[in-house]
Amino acid sequence: MLTYTVWVASSKDRRRTGRRPGASGTREAITDAARHQFAELGYDRATIRGVATEAGVDPALVVHFFGSKQRLFLSVMTLPFEPEEAMPRILAGRRSEVGLRLAQFAVGILEEPKAQRVVTGIIRAATSEPEAARMVRDLFAERVVGAIAEGLAVADARLRANLVSSQVIGLVMARYVVRVEPLASLPPEALIKAIAPTFQRYLVGPLEAQGAGAPKPGAA
Amino acid sequence: MLTYTVWVASSKDRRRTGRRPGASGTREAITDAARHQFAELGYDRATIRGVATEAGVDPALVVHFFGSKQRLFLSVMTLPFEPEEAMPRILAGRRSEVGLRLAQFAVGILEEPKAQRVVTGIIRAATSEPEAARMVRDLFAERVVGAIAEGLAVADARLRANLVSSQVIGLVMARYVVRVEPLASLPPEALIKAIAPTFQRYLVGPLEAQGAGAPKPGAA
DNA sequence: AGCTTAAGTCTACGTGCGTTGACTTCTTAT
DNA sequence: ATAAGAAGTCAACGCACGTAGACTTAAGCT
Numbered sequence: 001m002l003t004y005t006v007w008v009a010s011s012k013d014r015r016r017t018g019r020r021p022g023a024s025g026t027r028e029a030i031t032d033a034a035r036h037q038f039a040e041l042g043y044d045r046a047t048i049r050g051v052a053t054e055a056g057v058d059p060a061l062v063v064h065f066f067g068s069k070q071r072l073f074l075s076v077m078t079l080p081f082e083p084e085e086a087m088p089r090i091l092a093g094r095r096s097e098v099g100l101r102l103a104q105f106a107v108g109i110l111e112e113p114k115a116q117r118v119v120t121g122i123i124r125a126a127t128s129e130p131e132a133a134r135m136v137r138d139l140f141a142e143r144v145v146g147a148i149a150e151g152l153a154v155a156d157a158r159l160r161a162n163l164v165s166s167q168v169i170g171l172v173m174a175r176y177v178v179r180v181e182p183l184a185s186l187p188p189e190a191l192i193k194a195i196a197p198t199f200q201r202y203l204v205g206p207l208e209a210q211g212a213g214a215p216k217p218g219a220a
Numbered sequence: 221m222l223t224y225t226v227w228v229a230s231s232k233d234r235r236r237t238g239r240r241p242g243a244s245g246t247r248e249a250i251t252d253a254a255r256h257q258f259a260e261l262g263y264d265r266a267t268i269r270g271v272a273t274e275a276g277v278d279p280a281l282v283v284h285f286f287g288s289k290q291r292l293f294l295s296v297m298t299l300p301f302e303p304e305e306a307m308p309r310i311l312a313g314r315r316s317e318v319g320l321r322l323a324q325f326a327v328g329i330l331e332e333p334k335a336q337r338v339v340t341g342i343i344r345a346a347t348s349e350p351e352a353a354r355m356v357r358d359l360f361a362e363r364v365v366g367a368i369a370e371g372l373a374v375a376d377a378r379l380r381a382n383l384v385s386s387q388v389i390g391l392v393m394a395r396y397v398v399r400v401e402p403l404a405s406l407p408p409e410a411l412i413k414a415i416a417p418t419f420q421r422y423l424v425g426p427l428e429a430q431g432a433g434a435p436k437p438g439a440a
Numbered sequence: 441a442g443c444t445t446a447a448g449t450c451t452a453c454g455t456g457c458g459t460t461g462a463c464t465t466c467t468t469a470t
Numbered sequence: 471a472t473a474a475g476a477a478g479t480c481a482a483c484g485c486a487c488g489t490a491g492a493c494t495t496a497a498g499c500t
Contacts, residue, residue, distance in 0.1 A: 044264040162403035170390020182383035
């Protein structure tokens with residue numbers, strides 16, 4: 001028979017220090033709290049003390065587990081997908097719908113709360129912590145660029161990846177950071193339809209055309 | 221005859237305190253330094269002390285002039301254009317080229333160093349200082365939305381303004397904050413051509429079409 | 441049972457920051 | 471000539487933060 005020991009803080013309880021009985025799940029609590037704080041407050045304003053409070057824990061424990069604030073950030077902000085695995089899947093298939101598939105993938109990922117916090121946290125942190133900016137640069141410039149170059153056999157793969165990145169970053173900023181309405185509350189399906197053609201042209205459409213985004217038949 | 225007194229700091233000079241002789245131009249130096257620091261470092265990491273150092277001035281003088289860090293930010297980050305004046309000019313004219321005109325305007329503004337710092341500073345600050353986020357929300361959601369609704373007589377004016385905003389914000393982030401290549405070094409003309417069709421569709425194109433960004437003839 | 445290790449708290453150090461108040465020097469208007 | 475005010479510096483306060491170290495309690499292995 002398994003027994004669960006529940007830790008209840010009490011003012012009468014003299015033992016406040018030391019290990020808590022049973023499986024505490026504290027590490028996960030810290031992880032969740034950190035993701036929440038980083039996503040909501042940005043890197044600088046999120047504090048170890050704040051994370052500890054939200055997790056119901058002493059600040060020193062956060063350091064004990066993760067070493068430092070920067071290491072905490074890196075440990076907690078791991079992408080919920082692998083670009084090297086996801087991109088080829090998206091780029092394969094009918095070329096005329098690659099933008100739609102990418103839009104579905106991106107918006108879909110961002111609907112998942114944990115993933116949303118990770119992506120928002122990383123992009124937000126990129127504005128203050130250079131290490132995070134490097135992550136974004138690496139992610140959007142290097143990791144997806146290879147996939148695009150290989151998967152689409154298109155010229156200007158780097159630039160195309162940059163353009164897609166800029167729209168994704170802007171979307172996250174507008175929808176989850178600045179929270180501008182009605183975009184912030186737009187249902188996923190509507191959002192997908194709104195941005196899919198943009199991705200489509202950035203990925204496989206003409207980049208120098210002055211026209212109104214109407215590529216030659218068969219080009220997109 | 222006008223005489224210019226040049227202040228040269230010297231270790232032999234005993235008078236280090238008090239007003240400096242002549243017109244010092246100190247206030248402008250502080251303004252420039254503040255814009256530079258806010259744009260380069262973001263709101264939180266830009267410090268009054270750092271601004272003062274770059275301006276060659278005591279930190280207390282910055283406070284003396286501007287009152288507080290937040291007031292300094294607001295005083296210094298004034299838009300280099302009036303949306304209420306600029307947007308109608310952009311939206312008027314041939315409807316099929318409204319996206320191009322907007323792209324030319326936006327990219328053109330951002331080529332000017334001072335304007336670039338202001339816009340970058342505001343967007344960057346929006347990720348940490350709620351007051352700055354409010355500025356962005358106001359600017360992109362309210363001020364341009366009226367112009368679009370009136371100037372284009374189109375449905376979903378708010379959403380269209382949001383979408384344009386998201387691409388502008390993402391562009392600034394990718395090009396000036398994260399600095400991802402080759403986008404960061406892309407010549408203005410190429411950038412304009414790359415994003416004009418996106419603006420075009422966001423402004424007057426169909427938003428629900430699943431197609432590849434090829435609107436019905438005459439619609440865009 | 442006993443020993444090692446992991447989980448957890450407490451206290452406190454040092455740093456950098458925004459901001460304040462007292463003081464000094466120069467400009468300007470009377 | 472002089473007084474008022476603007477421009478400018480200096481020193482310091484108080485606060486919040488990241489982090490370190492000593493200590494305590496529970497878990498796990500032999």
